[in-house]
Amino acid sequence: MFAAENGLKGDPRLQAISRAIRVVPDFPKPGIMFQDITTLLLDHKAFKDTVDIFVDRYRDMDISVVAGVEARGFMFGPAIALAIGAKFVPLRKPRKLPGEVISESYVLEYGTDCLEMHVGAVEPGERVIVIDDLVATGGTLSAAIKLLERVGAEVVECACVIGLPEVKDCCRIKGRPLYILVEPRLSDECC
Amino acid sequence: MSAYKDKDPRIHGIKTKIRVVPNFPKPGIMFQDITTLLLDPQAFRDTIDLFVERYKGKNISVVAGIEARGFIFGPPIALAIGAKFVPLRKPKKLPGEVISEEYVLEYGRDCLQMHVGAVEPGDRALVVDDLIATGGTLCAAMNLLERVGAQVVECACVIELPDLKGRERLHGKPLYVLVESH
Numbered sequence: 001m002f003a004a005e006n007g008l009k010g011d012p013r014l015q016a017i018s019r020a021i022r023v024v025p026d027f028p029k030p031g032i033m034f035q036d037i038t039t040l041l042l043d044h045k046a047f048k049d050t051v052d053i054f055v056d057r058y059r060d061m062d063i064s065v066v067a068g069v070e071a072r073g074f075m076f077g078p079a080i081a082l083a084i085g086a087k088f089v090p091l092r093k094p095r096k097l098p099g100e101v102i103s104e105s106y107v108l109e110y111g112t113d114c115l116e117m118h119v120g121a122v123e124p125g126e127r128v129i130v131i132d133d134l135v136a137t138g139g140t141l142s143a144a145i146k147l148l149e150r151v152g153a154e155v156v157e158c159a160c161v162i163g164l165p166e167v168k169d170c171c172r173i174k175g176r177p178l179y180i181l182v183e184p185r186l187s188d189e190c191c
Numbered sequence: 192m193s194a195y196k197d198k199d200p201r202i203h204g205i206k207t208k209i210r211v212v213p214n215f216p217k218p219g220i221m222f223q224d225i226t227t228l229l230l231d232p233q234a235f236r237d238t239i240d241l242f243v244e245r246y247k248g249k250n251i252s253v254v255a256g257i258e259a260r261g262f263i264f265g266p267p268i269a270l271a272i273g274a275k276f277v278p279l280r281k282p283k284k285l286p287g288e289v290i291s292e293e294y295v296l297e298y299g300r301d302c303l304q305m306h307v308g309a310v311e312p313g314d315r316a317l318v319v320d321d322l323i324a325t326g327g328t329l330c331a332a333m334n335l336l337e338r339v340g341a342q343v344v345e346c347a348c349v350i351e352l353p354d355l356k357g358r359e360r361l362h363g364k365p366l367y368v369l370v371e372s373h
Contacts, residue, residue, distance in 0.1 A: 022287070038306060038309065043275075047270065071262055071278075071284070075266050075276070078229070078235075078264075079267045082235060082236055087229065089226075090263070095216070
């Protein structure tokens with residue numbers, strides 16, 4: 001579900017957040033209009049508003065874990081975790097986390113990838129939100145949800161700054177709710 | 192010029208939360224794992240607060256974080272002190288125009304990239320990472336920032352491995368760390 005349809009209709013912060021995101025054509029390959037959040041991170045007020053919107057939503061929901069997907073989920077997740085008093089758990093590409101991990105593979109357009117989480121970081125019964133900068137097909141978020149559910153946690157919601165059209169009409173990933181701040185823009189030529 | 196606040200009562204709590212994992216990523220290396228620090232909300236909060244207390248009001252306009260663990264500490268610091276956050280990334284991750292800085296590893300080379308236009312001449316910058324070892328990565332990060340005319344005010348890390356003398360590779364720039372590990 002989009003924030004604008006869920007209590008934040010007309011909120012001027014959402015417009016500023018959307019405008020702060022840069023569109024880069026043909027990256028990483030021709031035909032893709034890449035939604036670049038690094039320009040959002042250069043706009044202190046818009047970045048702060050992004051974090052504040054998520055914090056306001058989750059602070060009273062008894063969330064004990066914020067799980068962030070490498071690497072752009074690391075840019076948003078920790079600030080949210082700190083503000084709501086939750087643990088931050090990084091979900092990483094293979095062989096980055098030292099010590100014992102559990103792994104979940106997922107399908108890419110060509111080939112497969114894998115997400116890992118530390119054994120013991122999340123305990124059964126913990127209430128978790130998963131954060132990433134953008135959701136496209138939902139493949140990565142699905143893998144994240146599976147990791148967390150395998151250790152007995154409850155994924156309360158997945159939260160992303162941007163949601164691509166593929167998920168617009170489907171507000172759940174593997175049955176878990178999805179919360180998105182803005183849609184992608186088509187280009188930088190008009191705001 | 193550097194400090195690690197061994198007198199601040201929060202430091203002990205932070206140090207005990209860092210997990211040491213032997214023989215990662217290869218035999219003989221005692222890996223300093225900060226993920227266990229992130230599992231303790233109070234200790235993580237204290238970590239960020241110590242940096243924020245040092246840098247707030249010092250006119251820092253940029254916090255540059257080194258991929259990927261610098262992305263965990265850098266943004267909360269940037270948000271608290273009113274600075275931009277700029278990610279310094281491995282090759283081919285940043286879209287659009289970038290500048291690159293190569294650096295030497297124990298075996299081979301690696302490369303750090305920054306977006307053109309993210310940092311402007313005269314910006315006062317911090318470089319943040321979880322740990323400084325030999326200083327090679329931090330040095331590359333500082334070079335990127337200085338090449339675009341920014342002033343690197345200080346490098347800030349949670350952990351220093353002093354025996355690797357990384358502090359000496361920072362072109363005389365100050366380094367501030369919270370804990371040392373020998």
